[in-house]
Amino acid sequence: MTATALPDATGHSSHARLRILGTSDLHVHLLGYDYYADRPCPGTGLAHTAALVAAARREVDCCVLLDNGDFLQGNPMGDYVMQPGVLGQGHLHPAIRVMNRIGYDAATLGNHEFNYGLEALMQALAGAQFPVVSANIARRLGASPEADDTLLPPYCLIRRQITDDRGQSLPLCIGVIGFAPPQIVQWDRQWLDGRLQTRGIVEVATALVPRLRQAGADIVVALSHSGIGVAEAGPCAENATTALAQVPGIDAIIAGHSHLIFPSAAFAGMQLIDATRGMICGTPVVMPGFNGSHLGVIDLNLRHSAQGWQVEGFQVEARSVLAANPDAVPEILADMREDHAATVAYTRRAIGNTTMALHSFFATIAPSPALALVAQAQAQHVAQQVAGRPEAALPILSAVSPFKAGGRGGPQNYTEIPAGKMALRHAADLYIFPNTIAALRLTGADLADWLENAMGLFQRIPPGAQDHPLIDEDFPSYNHDCILGLSFEIDLTQPARYDRHGALRHPEAQRVQNLRFQGQPIPPQAEFLLATNSYRAAGCGGYSGARPERLVDVGRMPIRDVLLRFIAQAPVASPLPAGTARFQPMPGTTVTYDTAPAALPYLADIAHFTPQLLGQTDEGFARFRLHL
Missing domain, CATH: 3.90.780.10 (5'-Nucleotidase, C-terminal domain)
Structure with a gap:
């Protein structure tokens, strides 16, 4: 659903549309291949998501493409390339290389970026041809977020020329700020203890979004590698996107971390969330699944006047790769051939x-x-x-x-x-x-x-x-x-x-x-x-x-x-x-349990539950009745 721009009585304003495209939690799923099972994995892979990106770009005049983190770790290809000696001498991390090819405009860090240590992370990021921002991760905390010595730039500015409904080309400055779960220093303590410190997402956003506006941003997009949680999130909440949506000055948010899809019925009925429109506390938000399963799309309807740019409406969707079933982009397949072959050989040892x-x-x-x-x-x-x-x-x-x-x-x-x-x-x-x-x-x-x-x-x-x-x-x-x-x-x-x-x-x-x-x-x-x-x-x-x-x-x-x-x-x-x-016996009581259809040959393992197959769920799980 799109909100309608208000008519302008003065006649001195014009209108344009900015499209924000987003991915999140790619986890090095670049080719739609399951290296654990050694077989293709339909509905995933950035090579397929890239086809949706190309189609989305053709539909509008002005686009930016952003990634919300967790792109360097998550499958055997990530493990293979992070081995000592694989990266370097012109060999870029394959995720970075593919993102360069597609033309990402900016990205932020997720929590899994730190799983291989700080040196490996910085080596991988060195090949990025796009800015990587992170506002709440610092080498040293200052007296306030503004005084922190951040690991990476906290935000960046993307400048575009956008054509309005009168055919005029107007300048537009898009500010992008990024956040990761502050718990990274706990989760990867063996790598980060004494080297990095973090602040809460909302605390930093409240302090730095006004600075981003002062730096010239007409529109502010927050990359929130954080799930959609409660409205009153604590000061260092892991899932802080709902609280972040209430920070003044943020026009759109790409969320992630929890591997869910938004807008979707999964969030129906939650306080301050419109799960149909893709709106949280009045702010458009998209969460584009994981492993390249979806492309997040936020269209901002903009009005330009003497007061600058204003957002008057929006439309949000998460486009499914599985539903669209696009062919992989051939250039990415060709680019990835050697890394894919090396990963397969590595995993088959x-x-x-x-x-x-x-x-x-x-x-x-x-x-x-x-x-x-x-x-x-x-x-x-x-x-x-x-x-x-x-x-x-x-x-x-x-x-x-x-x-x-x-x-x-x-x-x-x-x-x-x-x-x-x-x-x-x-x-x-x-x-x-x-x-x-x-x-x-x-x-x-x-x-x-x-x-x-x-x-x-x-x-x-x-x-x-x-x-x-x-x-x-x-x-x-x-x-x-x-x-x-x-x-x-x-x-x-x-x-x-x-x-x-x-x-x-x-x-x-x-x-x-x-x-x-x-x-x-x-x-x-x-x-x-x-x-x-x-x-x-x-x-x-x-x-x-x-x-x-x-x-x-x-x-x-x-x-x-x-x-x-x-x-x-x-x-x-x-x-x-x-x-x-084992469960204490509960005579006359039954429960349902979902597992893979491939589990059927192994039912003897749970024979003591007297399992009965009830059918298949909409998600494709086999649902069993178990007798307690």
Whole structure:
């Protein structure tokens, strides 16, 4: 829906249209290829999104193309090119090279840009032929945001000539300011501690948007690598776009980070949000999915008068690559041929064997050999690192999460590795993030509380309910830790103690029952060593038990390297350690559970739920009825 420009009684104004095009969370998905599964992935890839960009540019006189961050990390191509020695000597990061070719006008940083360290990031950005801005990340904080020594320029100005409805060519200055989640210094602490500092998104925007206007910006576009959250976001909120939309002087926002689409019905009914028009607090906002799945389009209807440019109306849409089904841009395919071939060769390298299939189709509700393999690799590495030290006397547990368990990634977002030879792509599929190994010294009470946090994945189920959804779709599966080596029961009749952000909501709740180690109850004061990853050890996901004073030094080896070494030692045969979690029986109660249609051959893994296939969801998931 487009707001109509008001008639001008003076006759001294004219009208024009500015189109803002945006991508977000590309994650190095440049060709629409799934390197984990080693097959094409329809509906994704910047080479296809670029065709939508070209079409959108042809429709209007004046366009700018912007990216909202998370373009350097996210699949094996990103891992391959960030290996030492690959970049340099004229070889640009492929994401940067493709963005240069398409003609991006500006970009900002997402949180995953920092996953490989600051030096690797700056080396990759050096090849960009467009400005990269970031306003709330600083090498040193000053007395105010205006005095911060920012890592990159906080904003930039893009100058255009725009033709109005009278045929006149008029100058237009577009200011672009960028923001990342302030939590990056926590999430990538091993790289950034003592080197970078951050401020809250709204705090910085409030201070710097007026400066951007004073610098000459007629129109201000905010690149918000931040989700759409509540209107009254805290001072350092991760999902601050709704609060950002209330900052005076911002004309349009490209949002992201949460891998969702806006405008869409997913946001219907939320306070201050018009999910049909693409408006938050009166400001046009677009969120263009992830992996190049959508192109965000914001059309601003402008009026020019003696007072300058004013926005009088807008139209917002997220154009789907899958729906449009455009051919990939041939020039990008040609440009990417060598990097694609090198990545495929890299991911196909043999690393070992498995005598059993490894999958994550039921990883949130049943023991998963895929997760157990990662857990065993972590535990073995930690044991080797603490050998001969006092910590060696502690029992070692291992925490892992199902990174690929459907959700927003869709029915293809699962791990499935058949029995037989394993390639490097399989290890990358088992562990998709560049986290490093970590270990924490925790008590039995700490572990119980840790698991209570993880149990927030499940909805509260009333006894006797029929076909009640089991999984809370807003709870990310990567925050659902499984601690292999422990056994316990889950009481689904109780509310979750913590919400998906780790905030305490029901302190009296105790979903975790009968917690045991090696068959024996765990005393609250008993001590353990928990193998985990750098992200979780930094407290991310709301795990408050992960505090710096509890860290045990076990080195900083990437977990994928830990996993590669473990797989190379011997064939993967039966990686399930003792200890499981199960739901307390609820006779006469059924729940629904969504997974991939490809899970059908593995239903024996959840036979104890007496699964019944109910059909397929609109998103393509197979929906099952489970008997509790």
